[in-house]
Amino acid sequence: MNDTVSSSKALADNRLAKVVKFIQSYPKFIRGFLLNFVIRKTVKLVGTAKIEVLKLTKDESIFRIQNRKKVQNHIGTVHAAAMALIAETATGMVVGMNVPDDKYLVIKTLKVDFMKRAVGSLTARANLTEEQRQSILSEEKGEVNVAVSVMDEENKEPIECTMIWAWTPKRR
Incomplete structure (x- = not known):
């Protein structure tokens, strides 16, 4: 029984989860910098x-993109591709x-519907x-539709997304 527990625990901590856990051992003031550095x-x-x-845990991730010149479109808002990128990043990292x-x-599947102008x-x-996490751990191959919301500074959703990840x- 101990072998089963230890082997399922080994599966639960993949390389990314180990790096995130390791970074959590550093002082709080530097954790964000280190995690951003590694992911970027x-x-x-x-x-x-x-x-x-x-935030990046096994059940939730939260990512932000600033509305700055390099990611803007011609009307000064976050570019459509950057909107899709942040949703794809958040979903991919939590599955990862x-x-x-x-x-x-x-x-x-990466489907993005543009609902309103982002602010x-x-x-x-x-x-x-x-249930999704257990499916990822137990199935040799499969897919998961990851829930994601993207909010702007007015706390409105400028896009609605469907993100399906497969493993x-x-x-060899």
């Missing part, structure tokens, strides 16, 4: 857009915290249910 270096477009990690290291994680910076919040075994 790993996912280059996230670094280019300077997307900021506000759960996918075992012997699996590849890929986005299968200011955007914050994306993505969640996984416990498959790595080939």
Whole structure:
């Protein structure tokens, strides 16, 4: 029984989750900088857009993108592609915290409906249910529709998204 518990615990902590846990051991004032540095270096477009990690756990992630010149469109709001990027980042990271290291994680569906003009910076919040997390850990391959909301500074949702992530075994 102890072997089962330890082996399922090993599956629960993949490389990304271990890095996040390690960063949590640092003093609070530097944690955000370190986590942003690691994620921005790993996912280059996230670094280019300077997307900021506000929270990253196995069941929730929160990311922010500032409305700044380099991510704006011609009318001075966050560009449509940057809106999709923040939703994709939030969903991908929360799934990434759960996918075992012997699996590849890929986005299968990225659907964005633009509902209204965004005001200011955007914050994306993505969640996984416990059932979804268990499915990721137990199924050799599968997919999950990740709930995500993107809010602007007026606390309104300028976009509605469908983000489906899939995982498959790595080939040797």
